[in-house]
Structures are given as structure tokens and as C-alpha cells.
Amino acid sequence: MRENFFSLRTVMWEEGCVKMIDQTALPQRLVYKTFDSWEGVADAIRRMVIRGAPAIGVAAAMGVALAADRSRSEGRDQLLKEIDRAAEGLRRTRPTAVNLFWGIDRVVATARRAGPSVDKIRDATVEEAKRMAEEDVESNRRLGAFGAPLLDDGDVVMTQCNAGALATVGYGTALGVIRAAREAGKCVKVIVNETRPALQGSRLTAFELVRDGFHCTLISDTAVGFMMSSGRVDKVIVGADRITRDGYVFNKIGTYQVAVLAQRHGIPFYPAAPRSTFDLKRTHDQIVIEERAYDEVVRVKGRRIAPKGIPVANPAFDKTPPELVTCIVTDFGLIRSPIEQNLQTVIG
Ligand code: MRU
Numbered sequence: 001m002r003e004n005f006f007s008l009r010t011v012m013w014e015e016g017c018v019k020m021i022d023q024t025a026l027p028q029r030l031v032y033k034t035f036d037s038w039e040g041v042a043d044a045i046r047r048m049v050i051r052g053a054p055a056i057g058v059a060a061a062m063g064v065a066l067a068a069d070r071s072r073s074e075g076r077d078q079l080l081k082e083i084d085r086a087a088e089g090l091r092r093t094r095p096t097a098v099n100l101f102w103g104i105d106r107v108v109a110t111a112r113r114a115g116p117s118v119d120k121i122r123d124a125t126v127e128e129a130k131r132m133a134e135e136d137v138e139s140n141r142r143l144g145a146f147g148a149p150l151l152d153d154g155d156v157v158m159t160q161c162n163a164g165a166l167a168t169v170g171y172g173t174a175l176g177v178i179r180a181a182r183e184a185g186k187c188v189k190v191i192v193n194e195t196r197p198a199l200q201g202s203r204l205t206a207f208e209l210v211r212d213g214f215h216c217t218l219i220s221d222t223a224v225g226f227m228m229s230s231g232r233v234d235k236v237i238v239g240a241d242r243i244t245r246d247g248y249v250f251n252k253i254g255t256y257q258v259a260v261l262a263q264r265h266g267i268p269f270y271p272a273a274p275r276s277t278f279d280l281k282r283t284h285d286q287i288v289i290e291e292r293a294y295d296e297v298v299r300v301k302g303r304r305i306a307p308k309g310i311p312v313a314n315p316a317f318d319k320t321p322p323e324l325v326t327c328i329v330t331d332f333g334l335i336r337s338p339i340e341q342n343l344q345t346v347i348g
Pocket of ligand 1 (some may be wrong): 054055097160161162163164167168173177200238240241251252253316
């Protein structure tokens with residue numbers, strides 16, 4: 001068995017600060033940034049220094065813990081108010097990935113349950129955020145083990161965006177399945193869609209797969225249909241930012257067209273996501289799709305590639321309806337078709 005665990009941690013609590021890989025510097029430079037305020041963590045999430053649904057969930061949780069840990073409040077009520085203010089600020093960073101809200105809510109609830117002592121509240125929030133980081137890696141490992149049997153030796157698997165170690169605390173969701181398949185002795189090749197406009201595929205997925213010695217091929221997003229129609233893709237695995245109770249999978253922009261093309265060519269389409277990505281309270285029409293800066297579309301490396309004044313749309317995510325999904329891989333098993341019905345029975 002070959003050890004292929006991406007050994008870096010994306011985000012961690014270290015000496016009273018939140019430390020994270022600066023994903024804006026990849027693939028050229030692997031550097032860390034350290035934050036000692038929740039405002040700094042919020043800014044890092046907004047600017048995508050850290051990104052990926054599970055990773056921003058844990059980072060936001062650590063941001064709340066940072067607010068508690070650094071607070072000079074002497075009474076419970078005042079401390080809880082400060083925690084709420086940080087939570088509110090962190091909630092406003094990015095709207096689509098539900099893990100962000102899940103991470104914040106979990107630490108806030110821990111603070112409220114911790115009793116009257118401010119020291120206990122501080123310790124409990126920090127411990128909870130650290131625990132969430134550990135749990136993330138464990139749940140990705142479980143998810144990988146459930147998903148690995150879906151891949152056959154020799155498969156070529158396409159992926160969109162980055163749902164790897166860099167999008168989580170470690171190991172990854174979609175890439176976790178690919179890692180687990182390799183750990184089970186299978187040879188799996190990966191096709192990496194570049195994922196315009198922020199290029200998470202070429203900058204991040206390609207970075208971690210090359211670093212871990214995977215056979216991978218980078219393609220432009222416009223090559224997806226041709227690769228499928230010429231028989232060069234066996235399966236598709238993607239991550240998710242939110243899966244609603246009606247079975248819609250929200251993920252990086254471009255995922256929907258990959259799913260449509262996969263169905264057209266009879267290729268299985270597997271989203272992979274932990275429990276924290278499921279939003280059983282909402283249906284797909286209630287979700288806000290983040291619209292990011294127009295500059296991401298009209299500039300490449302700071303250089304303008306479109307005429308001034310051109311109107312631009314830059315939705316960061318799209319939604320794939322359940323009828324295009326073959327099966328969802330989670331950390332508690334597989335959710336097979338009909339997705340909407342089975343989702344309710346498996347985790348409802
Ligand atoms: O805008 P990003 O880079 O945060 O978007 C990330 C994705 O869409 C990922 O595919 C998703 O969060 C799943 S990560 C395990």
C-alpha cells in the first residue's frame with residue numbers, strides 16, 4: 001500500500017492563533033498566514049486565503065474561538081455578546097457553503113452551554129474548534145472508505161474545482177475518495193478541470209495531486225465535453241458546498257454543466273460531502289449563490305482580458321438537480337438514487 005496522505009494541514013490552532021495555508025499564493029509558494037483576530041480570519045475567508053466548504057467551516061469556528069480567547073470581558077453576558085458579534089461578522093463572509101454557518105453555530109452553542117465562568121467559556125470554545133478540525137479529517141477518511149469501492153482499478157476520474165485536502169482540514173472529500181481508492185491498491189488517474197475564473201483546479205487540485213504523486217492531467221474547462229465524448233472519462237467526482245433537502249447539490253460554478261455532460265455520455269456522477277454540508281432545513285430555491293468580483297473574470301494575473309465597460313456575471317456556484325446525480329458519497333454511507341427520497345431516510 002502506498003502512503004498518499006496529503007500531509008499538510010490546511011488550517012490549525014497554534015499558540016492562540018489561527019494558522020492557515022495561504023491558498024492565494026499556490027501553486028507558486030507554499031506559505032502560511034497567522035491570524036490573531038476574528039476580523040483577520042473573516043477577511044481571509046472573504047479573500048479566499050482559505051476556501052472550500054469544510055475548511056471555511058473550521059476556520060470560521062476558530063475565528064469565533066479567537067474572539068472568545070482574546071476577549072477581555074470579565075462577565076459571561078459581555079463575553080457572549082462579543083462572541084455573537086464575531087459570529088455575525090463571520091457569517092457575512094460567504095453565503096453559499098452551509099459548513100460556514102454550521103461551524104459558527106456549533107462553537108456559539110458550546111460557549112452558551114459552558115456555564116457562568118468566562119475562563120470555562122474561553123477554553124470550551126477553543127477546544128470545540130480544535131475538535132472540529134480533528135473530526136473533519138476523520139470524517140473525510142470515513143467518506144473515502146465508503147466511496148473507494150465505487151472506483152475501479154484503471155479508472156480515469158474527472159473532478160471540478162478543489163475538493164481535496166486544501167478544501168478541508170486534511171485528506172479531502174472528492175479527492176479523499178480517490179486517495180482511499182489508491183490506498184486500497186487501485187490505480188486511478190485524475191482529469192483536473194482548471195475551473196475558471198478562480199482556477200482552483202489548476203492552482204490547487206493539480207498542486208496537491210502532483211505533490212502526492214498521482215497521475216493527473218489538467219484540461220481547460222472548455223475541453224470537458226470532448227474528453228467525455230471521446231471516451232476518456234470513466235467517472236466524475238466532485239465536492240459540494242451545500243446539499244439541500246430536495247437533493248440539489250450546490251458546488252463550484254461549472255459543476256452543473258459537467259453533470260449534464262456526464263449524463264449525456266452515460267458517465268456516473270458522484271458528489272462527495274460530509275454531514276456538515278447537508279442543509280435539511282432548506283430547498284434549492286432558498287439558497288443564495290455568491291456573486292464574486294467582476295475582476296476575477298475580466299483579468300488574468302492582473303492583466304485585463306476584456307474591454308472596459310463590458311457587463312460581467314460571476315456566479316461562484318451552481319446547483320445540480322438530483323436526477324443528474326448517480327449517488328452521493330458521505331461519511332455515513334452512500335445515498336443512492338432516488339436521491340431526494342433516500343436522503344430523507346438516511347439523514348432526515
Ligand atoms: O469558492 P471555493 O473555492 O470555496 O469553492 C469550493 C468548492 O466549490 C468545493 O468544491 C466545495 O467547497 C467542496 S470542498 C470539499
